[in-house]
Amino acid sequence: MEQVGNAETLVARTARGLAQISLDAEAGAFIGSEDDLLARLGVSRPTLRQAAKIAENDRLISVRRGIKGGFYAARPDAQDAIRTLARYLRLNGATLSDIMVVSRLVSEEAGARACACDDPALRARLVGFVAGIDANDTPAELIRAESELVSVISEMSGNPAIQLVMAIGFSFGMEEQRVALYRDEDHRATARTLQRQLCRAILDRDEEIARVIMRRRSTTMLEWIVQAERESA
Template sequence: MAIATETLATRTARNLANLSLAADPGTHLGAEDDLLARFGVSRPTLRQAAKLVERDRLISIRRGAQGGYYAERPDARDAIQSLARFMRMKGAHLGHVIQVTRPVSEEAAVAAARHRSATDVEALQAFIATIDARDTPRELIAAEVEMARLISGMSGNPVVELILEIGYSFGLDERGSDLYADPDRRARTRAMQRSLCQAIIDGDADIARLMMRRRSDQFDLWLHLGGIEEKKQA
């Protein structure tokens, strides 16, 4: 009997997920009684199914006068939290992450330069206008993440978005304050941000790739020097 209930709950979860995916995010899918009638299941079965779908961030359940089931969508940051915990358990550090994100970030920069829209150009220009004001390590970390999201979004590839989100949100959040403690490093990072964004704005894919590669090379160097300095101090 328990197996039949689980099978029915799983099937109901799939139907509820499909209902959400067929609607725009934020759409009201119905009150609980509406969905009970729609799926023809018991209240415990619907609630068990709803937990599965809510865990995947495909629905939200609200209480009160405007309550009911609403369509939602997961984003890369939801996946990052689970992936980051797994990688830390495996002993991953920023150097590992950059090794993987390096080729992906170059392709993202190329795609952004080739496929940028007028709206994308405006967003990058607005970002460039904020670069000089971001001088603290934490501000620079936020700027790096913002720029990565802009470029990955412009690439049109959701896998690129996920990988770059891992690279900047996981790595820089852990080592960013140390990585950007030196004022000269922060100044150089801001200059590299400006050059990369300008190449994408200009639609120069070759220069965009070169600028992204130089950034990766610089970060590799800084991480290596940082590791040596830490060993000397130990």
Template structure:
């Protein structure tokens, strides 16, 4: 017997049915045209559209209009998942120092895991990243490269939880571009050298050195934050 929550509206029940259809399919699969689903669920067009908006908000379906339109299965990604989490933390007065305190051990674990699990294709991508390090001279380029580096290491680690935590950490970092973390040329030079040392350790597969290089990066960033804006609260 199917459990139905008390006082559940028809739109909510239809939304649950759309979620079930999406999860039973592969992302991108065609679930049906609007008229098909109206007949399947036996509901009105306004009810279906209200339900579809709920499920679209959670990135579990997409609705496309036009002659080739209809309902399609989707899946949320890490960026979708962190939006509500980061908004909640910002409203609680979280600052970048708080985030780094928690994410630091995750970054270290990611570096060690990446060194153990990297494939031949990963090594080539890492080498390409290293080759481009010295071309990233200004603050904006360096910030972008830090995000790319973290996402690359998180992906190679093979742990979706690590990917999520790292995305949260860098979503805060990108919102704080004015704290002057990379404002000094010497800091930018030091950051590029730390990137190089970390990636080379992952490339050769030395998990201990990769973890140590990540620890040193964290120590350096902590020092810079204390002298350049760590006390500032994250702006909403």
């Protein structure tokens, strides 16, 4: 039993060592062959290979075969985190209503912070979004539009934590097959109106109105979600 425990500890320690080597290098950089890392970490080949699987699953290294084979530095991206957290929430019984209760506070802050954004490219994206709002008249089109709006506003917030929370909330919601958002024509018209009002507040740099509209959007969507969940129960 002690040998198994020690072996597991060594593998975990080696995985942490591989991760640190990767983080000390630029993403995509070659960090060594298998023999290089065996000498550097002072472990056996089976231990290194088990540790490499752990580090690779965490997207901290990539292992390539062939002539240019070896170990390369890698980095997890936002989508990895989003998928993992959304899966965790779903497995623990979280509902879209639960997500909305938390994410709406973050959304309000995102809307307010977006007002201060001076990035001309991001402001231009928002202007372009406004120009296309009236063309989104089906549930699928509105879902795509919401994805774009959430993306640009969270990016305009300049806060990576806000970007992550909003992305998780949107990802969780759009993948929730039990809830049919925007199926009602009046809901779609309301959603477009709120989108337009929110974009105008941000472009006018009116933080107070942006917070109010964000709150109204979250409250309205939560009502639709609760109604849909009750009807599908």
